[in-house]
Amino acid sequence: MIAKKRFAVPFIIWIIAGTVIPLASIAYYGFTSRSGGFTFANITAMFQHDHMQALGLSLLLALISTVICLVLAFPMAMVLRGSKYGKQGFLIFVIILPMWMNFLLRTMAWQVLLERQGVINSILVAMGLPRQEMMNTPGAIVLGMVYDFLPFMILPIYNTVSKIDNHLIEASYDLGASRVKTFTSVVLPLSVPGIVSGVTMVFIPALTTFVISNMLGGGKINLIGNIIEQEFTVNSNWYLGSGLSLVMMVFIIASMLLLQKFDKTGGENLI
Amino acid sequence: MRKIFGRVYVVIIMLFLYLPILALIVLSFNEAKSMSVWKGFSLRWYEELFHSKLMVQAIANTFSIAILAALIATIIGTLAVLGLAAMKPRTETVLMGFNNIPMLNADIVTGIALMLFFLMFHWPRGYLTVLFSHTVFCIPYVILSVKPRLNKNTDKLFEAALDLGASERYAFRKIVLPELRPGIMSGFLLSFTMSVDDFIITYFTRGAGINTISTLIYSQVKVGIRPSLFALSTIVFVTALVVLVAVNLRQKRIDAKQAY
Structure with missing residues (x-):
């Protein structure tokens, strides 16, 4: 046997020091008050008006972005599936390339386009149209999320639809099913694993982001990620920050469980 | 009809993905600091970038x-x-x-x-x-x-x-x-x-x-x-492009060899 249990020792140390203890410390701080006693106050703080508003807005914007990504990605994945081998490689290359650019720079690009003195407004003015206030709106944040996360939706969906056997689709036509029927009864059910991994890969980062809302919301629109980030970096209230993170993690875990239910490949779609 | 729709769709997605990056690349060569006025070609923002310790x-x-x-x-x-x-x-x-x-x-x-x-x-x-x-x-x-x-x-x-x-x-x-x-x-x-x-x-x-x-x-x-960040964006994008093309070409060569 090449395999020896002791080879996994550094890995287990890393899991304990890098994952188990750090996550346990969020739980510890989340249930501890500033004076050191046990409390639920950091958890129930989520029900405060500001926090509820931020959580609600995060869920809403993350949901909208995820739906837009899904609607944009599915036809793209189908086009990819239908194209010839060489062209397919080129298209995948073109979709992956922006992912290699730092996502802060990609988000900044939208700031440059949308700003009051930005590119789109100067084009509008040159055409004799009035300036638009596009920055610091929820719409700008959604746009940023869709732009940053779209490839994460396209690739997993493409991975599953490309494996759908053409014979199944032909059989469906031969048996008299219409295009729509074939899509809803054959293609769509077979692409569920890809859709689910795409949805989690877009929904979780969109729900928890503080960068996109900070850059395109101008610090005026608070998402739950912004609230948590500020508790840690500005207010140094780790107790409250941890408590709110624990509540946020409920949503993350729910999406993970959903992923596990549908995706039996053990996370291979995620790479 | 389907084919045309597919082509148009791909072009729209490509524009969406690449126009923002293109805007950054163009602006990185702009003499002016403004994001809306073109004042002529210049490399000053690249200079500023590399002079920043x-x-x-x-x-x-x-x-x-x-x-x-x-x-x-x-x-x-x-x-x-x-x-x-x-x-x-x-x-x-x-x-x-x-x-x-x-x-x-x-x-x-x-x-x-x-x-x-x-x-x-x-x-x-x-x-x-x-x-x-x-x-x-x-x-x-x-x-x-x-x-x-x-x-x-x-x-x-x-x-x-x-x-x-x-x-x-x-x-x-x-x-x-x-x-x-x-x-x-x-x-x-x-x-x-x-x-x-x-x-x-x-x-x-x-x-x-x-x-x-x-x-x-x-x-x-x-x-x-600052526009020096546009210069940085351009460098990052070009580097990613070169690396990915190189990787793809290498993969093609390996595939071709295995085809024998």
């Missing part, structure tokens, strides 16, 4: 952390794959569950979790805490890349080599390593890109004194966008 330091930090983190993660991850194979299926499943956590978890949670860990154990935040954190989120990718390469056949060949008198070390180098190599390589490269690209976890685990490219961009954007 902060930026040069950040670039050095980003790449040294990425190389070290990818290296450490590759070694620990590859060893872990060999270790996991010797364990009971149940133990293996549990450990793989833990392995997937940093990959599936939101980066902000991983970031603050590690930050609290460093604070609790009074580990002053700086280069080393960032490096450690990067190894934490890189290891899962290495394991998921290497694990599928290890199969029953590898084990038999290894045993055969031992029976034929090879030392364990020699058999490992000649039999096991070549089998795992593609997985190890892709694990390393994946880790490297994840590390270079990371902002959120670095943001929470770095001290005040150290910057990577990402954290520096973030602090500069907060103060006000």
Whole structure:
């Protein structure tokens, strides 16, 4: 046997020091008050008006972005599936390339386009149209999320639809099913694993982001990620920050469980 | 009809993906500081970028952390794959569950979790805490890349080599390593890109004194966008383009060779 249990020792140390203890410390701080006693106050703080508003807005914007990504990605994945081998490689290359650019720079690009003195407004003015206030709106944040996360939706969906056997689709036509029927009864059910991994890969980062809302919301629109980030970096209230993170993690875990239910490949779609 | 729709659709998505980047590239050569007036071609923002000591330091930090983190993660991850194979299926499943956590978890949670860990154990935040954190989120990718390469056949060949008198070390180098190599390589490269690209976890685990490219961009954007960041965008984009083209061409050559 090449395999020896002791080879996994550094890995287990890393899991304990890098994952188990750090996550346990969020739980510890989340249930501890500033004076050191046990409390639920950091958890129930989520029900405060500001926090509820931020959580609600995060869920809403993350949901909208995820739906837009899904609607944009599915036809793209189908086009990819239908194209010839060489062209397919080129298209995948073109979709992956922006992912290699730092996502802060990609988000900044939208700031440059949308700003009051930005590119789109100067084009509008040159055409004799009035300036638009596009920055610091929820719409700008959604746009940023869709732009940053779209490839994460396209690739997993493409991975599953490309494996759908053409014979199944032909059989469906031969048996008299219409295009729509074939899509809803054959293609769509077979692409569920890809859709689910795409949805989690877009929904979780969109729900928890503080960068996109900070850059395109101008610090005026608070998402739950912004609230948590500020508790840690500005207010140094780790107790409250941890408590709110624990509540946020409920949503993350729910999406993970959903992923596990549908995706039996053990996370291979995620790479 | 369908074909035309497909073509138009692809073009629209491409425009959506690339127009913003194109805007940055054009503006990086603009003499004026403004984002709306073109005042003529200039390389002054590239000059400003490379004269910034902060930026040069950040670039050095980003790449040294990425190389070290990818290296450490590759070694620990590859060893872990060999270790996991010797364990009971149940133990293996549990450990793989833990392995997937940093990959599936939101980066902000991983970031603050590690930050609290460093604070609790009074580990002053700086280069080393960032490096450690990067190894934490890189290891899962290495394991998921290497694990599928290890199969029953590898084990038999290894045993055969031992029976034929090879030392364990020699058999490992000649039999096991070549089998795992593609997985190890892709694990390393994946880790490297994840590390270079990371902002959120670095943001929470770095001290005040150290910057990577990402954290520096973030602090500069907060103060006000300077065109030197457009120059940086152009360089990053062109580098990514060149690297990806090179990788693709190499892959094509390998595919062509295997076709014989």
